[in-house]
Each structure stands twice: as C-alpha cells, then as structure tokens.
Amino acid sequence: MKKKLISMFLVFAMLCISLMGCAKSNDSETPTNDAASEGTATDTTTADADNYTGPSGNTPVVNGQVDTSEFVTVKMLVLGDPPAGGADKRMLEELNKILKERVNAELEMQWIEWNNYATKYQMELVSGSDIDLIFTTSTWLNLWENAEKGAFMDLTEMLPHYAKQLYADTTKEEWDGCTYKGKIVALPEHRKWQLSTPLFAYRADWAKEFGIEKIDSTDALEQYCKAILANKPEAIPYNVGGSASSNELYAMWFRQDTDYVLGAGSIGMAAPVANKSIEEPWTSVSPVFDDKFIDFAVKMKEWGDAGFWPQDVMSATVDTEAAFLSGTSGIYSMNVANYYPLFKKLEDENADAELGAFFFDEKRGFAISDVMTQDACSVTANAKNPERALMIYDLFQYDPEIYHLTQYGIEGEQYIVNEAGFRERPTDYVEEEDAYLWDMWSTRNDALEIPEFNEFQAQIDEVNAKIKPWTVLNPWGSFIVDSANWNAQVTAINEAGTTWLPAIQFGKAGDPVEAVNQYRDALKNAGIDEYMAEVERQMKEYTGN
Amino acid sequence: MKSKGESIAVKKKGFNAWKTSLRKDRAFLIMCIPTILYFLILAYLPMPGIYVAFTNFNYDKGIFGSAFVGLDNLKFITMSGKLGVLLRNTVFYNLAFLITSHLIQITIAVLLNEIRNKKFQKLSQSLLILPNFISYVLVGLFSFAIFNSTNGILNSILMGFGQAGTQVYSNPEVWPFILVIVNLWKGAGYGSIVYFAALTGMDHEVLEAAQVDGASTIQRIRYITLPSLKPTLIILVLLSIGGILRGNFDLFYNMVGSSNVLLHNSTDVLETYVFRAMTNNFQFSTAAAVSFVQSIFGFVLVMTTNAIVKKVEPDYALF
Structure with missing residues (x-):
C-alpha cells in the first residue's frame, strides 16, 4: 500500500516538475517584456534633461548624476571562436577591476562560435535572451528583420544619459543609419574607416611573365587566364567550387559593364534586384533583365568551356585560398579586408610570388561605404541592465585605457609598444597561450588606435591610398525595405537567384541565352515585378516625393 | 493477456x-x-509551437502573439511553379530508396545467416556496417573524386581504355542511379542488422527438420527464412513510409550541391529547394510550414498503410 502511494506520488511529482519547468520559463519572459515596454512608455513622459529612470530602474539619473550604487552584471554576446589560451578571460579579470571602480558593474562575456553561427544566434534571440549587449549586423545577421520582429530595445531615450561620449560624437545622419521606424536600435560602427570593395587577387609575377602589366579590366583578366591555361599546366586559372552563394563574377560584371549599384531592396547573394545608379539610387531595377546580362552569360559560358574554372565547378569543393597560395589557382575572389593579410600569407608560402589586385570598383571610381550597421551592437528587448550596458559600451569606444585593454589585450602579455610607437608582440608571446580577440567590432575607434607593426605596411598603405578616394556615403541612409508582407516573394526570388545565378555565372546552365530566359521567368513567377514596384513605392514614401 | x-x-x-x-x-x-x-x-509539450507555421513570426510578440497568416507561408513554393517536379523527385527517390534498401538488407541478412564460419561472418558484417559511419560530406568528396570530369577516377579509367570521358556532373540521367547506389552502399549494411537479429532469434530446429526432410538451401530460404522476416519487414516499411516526403538532405546536398541547375530536373528535392530559398534569408515560419506539411503527409500515409495492413494481415499491423 505504502509502495503504491509512493510510486503514484513520484509519477505525479515528475509530471508536475516537467510541466512547471515550462510554465516557469514562460512566466519569466512575459513580465520582463512588459517591464521593458512599460518602462520606455513612462520614461517618455517623465524624462527631462536631469532626471531619468531608465527601463530597468537600477541606474537612475538624478539631477544629472548617474546613480550606480547598485552593483550589476552586464552580459555581452559576441560572435567568434574564443581564444584557446583563455586570454579573453584574463583580460576580463583586469577589465572587471576597472569597471567595478568606474561604473560599479562587471562584464560577463559569451561567444557564439563560427560553426553554424547564424542558427545559434537566431536561437539565442528567439529564446527570449536577456543578453544586454549583443553583436549584430544588418549585412549578415538580419539586424533589421530582427528589429522588425521586436528583438532589440529602443535606445533613443537612454543614449544621451548613459552613452554620453558616443552620443556627442555621432551625427544625426549616423544615428539615422541605426534607426528603425523611429527607434535607435543599434550602436553604429562609425569611427573606424573601412571600405568593403570586392576584388580578385592575382599573381602579379605571373602577369608580368605573360606580358600583362596589370589587370584592371575584364579583358585583361581574360588574357591572364588564357595565359595561365597555356603556360601553367599545374594551375587552374580560377580554382573554385560553386555554391548557392557564388556571385563574384556577377559582382565583377555589373561593376565593370553597368551603372547598377546594390543597396536598398537587394535580395540575397544573387542580388537580382539592384538600384539604377549612384545618381539615381531611388530607382529599383533588375540587372538580370538588362540585355547586357545575356552577353555576360554568353561570355561566362565561353570562359567555363575554356576551362577557366573546374569543369564540374557546381558540385566541386575547393579551398581556393590554399590553391591560390600554393600556385594551383591564378585568382582568388575576396573583399579588400581579406586582401591585407594576404601579403604575409603569400610570402610565408612562396617568397617569390608577388600579389596583385583587380578591384572591380576601380573602373567606376567609387565604392559605397559600409552602412553604419556593418558591425553593430544592440541591446536585447529583455535586457536586465541596459543602462549600465550603454555606460560600459561608451567606455569601450572612448576610454583610452579600456580601449587598449579590450582591443589588444593586456599590455606586456598580448602586446608591447615599441620605441617607434608601434604595437608589437612581446618576445615571450606564445600563440596557443596568448592569442587574443575582441569581437565586439563596432567599438573600434581610429582615434585611439596604436598602429601595429606590419612589414607590409607600405603595400597596405598603397592599397588604402588607392581605394580611400572611392568612398561615397551610402545614399539610402537608414532606409530599408519593409518586407513583412512580402515574405513569400522575397523567399521565392531568393530561391530563383540561388538556383540560377551561380550556374549562369559559371557558364554551367546549359545554353546561356536559354538559361537567362529561364532565370527571368523564374524571377517573374516569383513576383519580382510586384516586389520592385513595392520597393519603389516605399522609397517614394521615404523620400517624400 | x-x-x-x-x-x-x-x-x-x-x-x-x-x-x-x-x-x-x-x-x-x-x-x-x-x-x-x-x-x-520533447514531443507533445512543444507541439503547440507548430502554430508558428501559420504566423508572421515576431520575437517580441512570441509565437502566439504573432499575426496569423494562414497558409501564406507556403505560397512561395507554388509561386515557383516547381512544386510538381519537387514532389515527383522527393516521392520517387524515397520509394526507390525504400524498395531497394529493404530488398538488399534482407538479402544481406539472409546471406550473413548462411555463413557458417563465425569469424568470417563477423568480419563481413563489420565491413558492411562501416560505410554507415562515414559522413555524407566525405561521401560527397569520394564521389567527386570518382566522377569529376577533369581528373576523376572514372574518366581516367575510361580514357585508359581509349574511350571518351563522360561529364557525370552535367548529365541528369545517371543521377537517380548514383544516388540510389550510394544510399544503398551507405545504409544497407547497417539496416540489415535488424533483419539479421530477427533471423538469429528464429527457431533453428525448424531449419534442421527441413534439412532432414531433404530441403535444399534455396528451398529453406524460400519457404522458411523469408516468411519469418515478413513481420519485421512490414514494421520497418511502416516506420519509414512516414518520411516519404522528407528528402535525404545530406545525401543530395553533398553529392550534387544545391545549385547545379543542369541536374535539377532529376536531383532537386523539397529539402534542397527550401535550403536555397532560405539561404541568407531566415524565415522560421516558412521553414516550419514546409516541415509541418511533410509531417501531416507522413502521418496520413502511416495511418493509411497501417489500416490496409490491419485489413489484410491484422497480426502485423503496428497498432
């Protein structure tokens, strides 16, 4: 009898626990949500310059003074593989000593490793995470889509109180680039100059050998590839494997042969929707329906048949960087950021090799600068300590002591400053032990940088001197297409693009003219015309004419 | 009882x-x-979450607060006009996998059962199971090494015999065979374990009696071994028929890639299609909607097949 009771009780208890576990997590989500939204609602009414409560209420501003008497722990999440030697943890210890003193808080850092990062990142948000500072980007982590879905907190009210230096140092246009539907939802990467411009790296020593002075056009590239086929039997001109995201030849084509630019309204890697030109950025067009696109497809078929890339490129898997460094690939597609370290890599592998770059943007002489949110930081909607998080973020970007500590690690352990004022690795630096990374990239600030000693600095400066004048401001500012009611079309257009563009650009879609027609039909079926009309409608609404 | x-x-x-x-x-x-x-x-509590398939999902509002959009999340498939091809490929591949794999699995089990040398039996079994533990990524690389037209093994052999090389990766007709064979190579050995186990549990006295009565090996297999596998076969087929609308994404993606348009007519299945549509475009609701349809379809199929089995051979039905 007793046994029976015990067993029944156990069954019941276990059921209760399992049900409770779920109920609990639901409970804890709802009230914080409410608190956050209520908080911001009331703040708008009570906020004045000197007094402000803040969404969490644990860091109020009283008579212009921020009250940090309550000790809090700020959670931060970044993307990347944490350094194996644990240098980030040692840095964090040092940092927390300073933070305790300055803002009475400590920082807790989480990493999302690169392997399958996109899914893990989205899961973190979907699960109602209470991370305070979270890395985000509008170019590869769907900042705007997540903002549309309510994942991030509105920072507009808080910024002037808690991120004073950042707020003062950021122009209205720059804030506009971080604003979604009237709410500032991200902190910009705006004090680090960088330009993202695509290129083919090539072997300048080979080009010279073939009598080509430099590659600066599609024709020169063709000549170079043909010469490789004729003279370098061990190499494939462009040794690469195709994937659903292959688009480099398309990117080359429209920068070399058309006026189209990519920006607001663009869909996926295949980018079948573009904008007319830098002068007319508010006109939505599709390069695929341009007659020149057929010429491009025909040319690429010619290149593919000639063996510029592997015959079975669409099903091949190739490490193009390794192939390029070892001399089995003549070109390597990349963005300029990956080009800088290539000098060193190529020298390590092959000291006689010489590096060259074919910048697609050189012909037109401009490159649209990164959006403010290329790398950015947001505060999640469920954050517990958004105020202190902003205060800490402000220090990350503007306090020299904390800047050097977070960006470079501990002085003497990760880096030393030599007599010439350059940053160098200490002599007892061991990669496995001391390697250090700071992956909250948006806090980078050129004004506080200590330049690193680099034996290829001259070459890098040369590249920068060349591309810096190309910078033009992103003409769309903070405009983004609201595609909430266009999910089906966007998904279908993206599918048409990932199906056809990679195959067409590698000339592996059968007859090129026929393939382009099929691609166009697929886009039409997917609703590209309606979608572009909608994009233009929203653009008109935004520009007000 | x-x-x-x-x-x-x-x-x-x-x-x-x-x-x-x-x-x-x-x-x-x-x-x-x-x-x-x-x-x-893990199965029933999360089930209400399936509602996400019918919503325009919003983090802030949560699954049940998001706007209800009905079947709009499935619209994108019909818009492409490819639904017919996708369904045809998915269903036919799965049928082919189902039929061939069970045939081969039973054959392997019966043959293993006939091997009298214990050591040889163990060795063959291990060798047969081995491919199951090789990941599809590697299998994809193997097959590329064999079939690629520039320096693949197949073409080297063909050329060695003075023949012209073939372009396997742009020839849609051969892929159904390649995919079925690879699927067999990888899964048949492992799948045969269940059948082999059923045979091991068989009453050996019946076999011995048949032998005494003068039945040949073929006769013994035909009239005793095979019939005894029938219940196992029915259960396994019933279990695998539920997944008939689910493509084997690993197999297709690694063997063919997702954007090899030339082969799409014979290799594009629902899963690879959804993969392309969702690349750089995260839509939980859409993905959930596709998965939901696959589940419903599988559920209906399992129920119907089970009902049929129940009618014909009540003892073999799952429930």
Whole structure:
C-alpha cells in the first residue's frame, strides 16, 4: 500500500516538475517584456534633461548624476571562436577591476562560435535572451528583420544619459543609419574607416611573365587566364567550387559593364534586384533583365568551356585560398579586408610570388561605404541592465585605457609598444597561450588606435591610398525595405537567384541565352515585378516625393 | 493477456477501473515513466509551437502573439511553379530508396545467416556496417573524386581504355542511379542488422527438420527464412513510409550541391529547394510550414498503410 502511494506520488511529482519547468520559463519572459515596454512608455513622459529612470530602474539619473550604487552584471554576446589560451578571460579579470571602480558593474562575456553561427544566434534571440549587449549586423545577421520582429530595445531615450561620449560624437545622419521606424536600435560602427570593395587577387609575377602589366579590366583578366591555361599546366586559372552563394563574377560584371549599384531592396547573394545608379539610387531595377546580362552569360559560358574554372565547378569543393597560395589557382575572389593579410600569407608560402589586385570598383571610381550597421551592437528587448550596458559600451569606444585593454589585450602579455610607437608582440608571446580577440567590432575607434607593426605596411598603405578616394556615403541612409508582407516573394526570388545565378555565372546552365530566359521567368513567377514596384513605392514614401 | 485484462477493467466503471489497473500494473507503469516523460516533454509539450507555421513570426510578440497568416507561408513554393517536379523527385527517390534498401538488407541478412564460419561472418558484417559511419560530406568528396570530369577516377579509367570521358556532373540521367547506389552502399549494411537479429532469434530446429526432410538451401530460404522476416519487414516499411516526403538532405546536398541547375530536373528535392530559398534569408515560419506539411503527409500515409495492413494481415499491423 505504502509502495503504491509512493510510486503514484513520484509519477505525479515528475509530471508536475516537467510541466512547471515550462510554465516557469514562460512566466519569466512575459513580465520582463512588459517591464521593458512599460518602462520606455513612462520614461517618455517623465524624462527631462536631469532626471531619468531608465527601463530597468537600477541606474537612475538624478539631477544629472548617474546613480550606480547598485552593483550589476552586464552580459555581452559576441560572435567568434574564443581564444584557446583563455586570454579573453584574463583580460576580463583586469577589465572587471576597472569597471567595478568606474561604473560599479562587471562584464560577463559569451561567444557564439563560427560553426553554424547564424542558427545559434537566431536561437539565442528567439529564446527570449536577456543578453544586454549583443553583436549584430544588418549585412549578415538580419539586424533589421530582427528589429522588425521586436528583438532589440529602443535606445533613443537612454543614449544621451548613459552613452554620453558616443552620443556627442555621432551625427544625426549616423544615428539615422541605426534607426528603425523611429527607434535607435543599434550602436553604429562609425569611427573606424573601412571600405568593403570586392576584388580578385592575382599573381602579379605571373602577369608580368605573360606580358600583362596589370589587370584592371575584364579583358585583361581574360588574357591572364588564357595565359595561365597555356603556360601553367599545374594551375587552374580560377580554382573554385560553386555554391548557392557564388556571385563574384556577377559582382565583377555589373561593376565593370553597368551603372547598377546594390543597396536598398537587394535580395540575397544573387542580388537580382539592384538600384539604377549612384545618381539615381531611388530607382529599383533588375540587372538580370538588362540585355547586357545575356552577353555576360554568353561570355561566362565561353570562359567555363575554356576551362577557366573546374569543369564540374557546381558540385566541386575547393579551398581556393590554399590553391591560390600554393600556385594551383591564378585568382582568388575576396573583399579588400581579406586582401591585407594576404601579403604575409603569400610570402610565408612562396617568397617569390608577388600579389596583385583587380578591384572591380576601380573602373567606376567609387565604392559605397559600409552602412553604419556593418558591425553593430544592440541591446536585447529583455535586457536586465541596459543602462549600465550603454555606460560600459561608451567606455569601450572612448576610454583610452579600456580601449587598449579590450582591443589588444593586456599590455606586456598580448602586446608591447615599441620605441617607434608601434604595437608589437612581446618576445615571450606564445600563440596557443596568448592569442587574443575582441569581437565586439563596432567599438573600434581610429582615434585611439596604436598602429601595429606590419612589414607590409607600405603595400597596405598603397592599397588604402588607392581605394580611400572611392568612398561615397551610402545614399539610402537608414532606409530599408519593409518586407513583412512580402515574405513569400522575397523567399521565392531568393530561391530563383540561388538556383540560377551561380550556374549562369559559371557558364554551367546549359545554353546561356536559354538559361537567362529561364532565370527571368523564374524571377517573374516569383513576383519580382510586384516586389520592385513595392520597393519603389516605399522609397517614394521615404523620400517624400 | 494483459491488454485483455485491461480492456475488461476499463469497461467495468470509469475511475475505479483506472485505480485497479494502476495498482495491478504499477511495475509496468513505472517502467514506462521515462518513455512517457520523454514524449511528453520533447514531443507533445512543444507541439503547440507548430502554430508558428501559420504566423508572421515576431520575437517580441512570441509565437502566439504573432499575426496569423494562414497558409501564406507556403505560397512561395507554388509561386515557383516547381512544386510538381519537387514532389515527383522527393516521392520517387524515397520509394526507390525504400524498395531497394529493404530488398538488399534482407538479402544481406539472409546471406550473413548462411555463413557458417563465425569469424568470417563477423568480419563481413563489420565491413558492411562501416560505410554507415562515414559522413555524407566525405561521401560527397569520394564521389567527386570518382566522377569529376577533369581528373576523376572514372574518366581516367575510361580514357585508359581509349574511350571518351563522360561529364557525370552535367548529365541528369545517371543521377537517380548514383544516388540510389550510394544510399544503398551507405545504409544497407547497417539496416540489415535488424533483419539479421530477427533471423538469429528464429527457431533453428525448424531449419534442421527441413534439412532432414531433404530441403535444399534455396528451398529453406524460400519457404522458411523469408516468411519469418515478413513481420519485421512490414514494421520497418511502416516506420519509414512516414518520411516519404522528407528528402535525404545530406545525401543530395553533398553529392550534387544545391545549385547545379543542369541536374535539377532529376536531383532537386523539397529539402534542397527550401535550403536555397532560405539561404541568407531566415524565415522560421516558412521553414516550419514546409516541415509541418511533410509531417501531416507522413502521418496520413502511416495511418493509411497501417489500416490496409490491419485489413489484410491484422497480426502485423503496428497498432
């Protein structure tokens, strides 16, 4: 009898626990949500310059003074593989000593490793995470889509109180680039100059050998590839494997042969929707329906048949960087950021090799600068300590002591400053032990940088001197297409693009003219015309004419 | 026996009957707890979340607060006009996998069972199971090494015999065969374990009696071994038929890639299509909607097949 009771009780208890576990997590989500939204609602009414409560209420501003008497722990999440030697943890210890003193808080850092990062990142948000500072980007982590879905907190009210230096140092246009539907939802990467411009790296020593002075056009590239086929039997001109995201030849084509630019309204890697030109950025067009696109497809078929890339490129898997460094690939597609370290890599592998770059943007002489949110930081909607998080973020970007500590690690352990004022690795630096990374990239600030000693600095400066004048401001500012009611079309257009563009650009879609027609039909079926009309409608609404 | 007792008890009178059966079968019920909990927590509790398939999902509002959009999340498939090809490929590949793999699995099990040398039997079994542990990524690389037209093994051999090389990666006709063979190579050995286990449990006296009566090996297999595998076969087919609308994404993606348009007519399945549509474009609701349709379809199929089996051979039905 007793046994029976015990067993029944156990069954019941276990059921209760399992049900409770779920109920609990639901409970804890709802009230914080409410608190956050209520908080911001009331703040708008009570906020004045000197007094402000803040969404969490644990860091109020009283008579212009921020009250940090309550000790809090700020959670931060970044993307990347944490350094194996644990240098980030040692840095964090040092940092927390300073933070305790300055803002009475400590920082807790989480990493999302690169392997399958996109899914893990989205899961973190979907699960109602209470991370305070979270890395985000509008170019590869769907900042705007997540903002549309309510994942991030509105920072507009808080910024002037808690991120004073950042707020003062950021122009209205720059804030506009971080604003979604009237709410500032991200902190910009705006004090680090960088330009993202695509290129083919090539072997300048080979080009010279073939009598080509430099590659600066599609024709020169063709000549170079043909010469490789004729003279370098061990190499494939462009040794690469195709994937659903292959688009480099398309990117080359429209920068070399058309006026189209990519920006607001663009869909996926295949980018079948573009904008007319830098002068007319508010006109939505599709390069695929341009007659020149057929010429491009025909040319690429010619290149593919000639063996510029592997015959079975669409099903091949190739490490193009390794192939390029070892001399089995003549070109390597990349963005300029990956080009800088290539000098060193190529020298390590092959000291006689010489590096060259074919910048697609050189012909037109401009490159649209990164959006403010290329790398950015947001505060999640469920954050517990958004105020202190902003205060800490402000220090990350503007306090020299904390800047050097977070960006470079501990002085003497990760880096030393030599007599010439350059940053160098200490002599007892061991990669496995001391390697250090700071992956909250948006806090980078050129004004506080200590330049690193680099034996290829001259070459890098040369590249920068060349591309810096190309910078033009992103003409769309903070405009983004609201595609909430266009999910089906966007998904279908993206599918048409990932199906056809990679195959067409590698000339592996059968007859090129026929393939382009099929691609166009697929886009039409997917609703590209309606979608572009909608994009233009929203653009008109935004520009007000 | 037990189930009979239970059903009578239930007929008796509501709650009291429950109490009786709880007391009588408590040992069994306690043993069931882990399984019940497992399904409760991991299968039934999350089930309402399927609602996400019908919404325009918003983090802030959560699954049940998001706007209801009905079947709009499936619209993108019909817009492409490819639905017919996708369904045809998915269903036919799965049927081909189902039929060939069970045939080969049974053959392997029967042959293994006939091997008298224990050591050789163990060795062959291990060798047959091995491919199951090789990831599809590697299998994809193997097949590329064999079939690629520039320096693949197949073409090297062909050219060695003075023949012209072939372009396997742009020839859609050969892929159904390649994919079925690879699927067999990888899965058949492992799948045969269940059949082999069923054979090991068989009453060997029957076989010996048949041998004494003068039955040949072929006759013994035909009239004794194979019929004894029938229940196992039916159960396994019933279990795998539910996944008939699910493509084997690993296999297709690694062997063919997702954007090899030339092969799409014979290799594009629902999964690879959804993969392309979702690349750089995260739409939980859409993905959930596709998965939901696949599940519903599988559920209906399993129920129907089971009903048919029940009619024909009541003893072999799953439930």
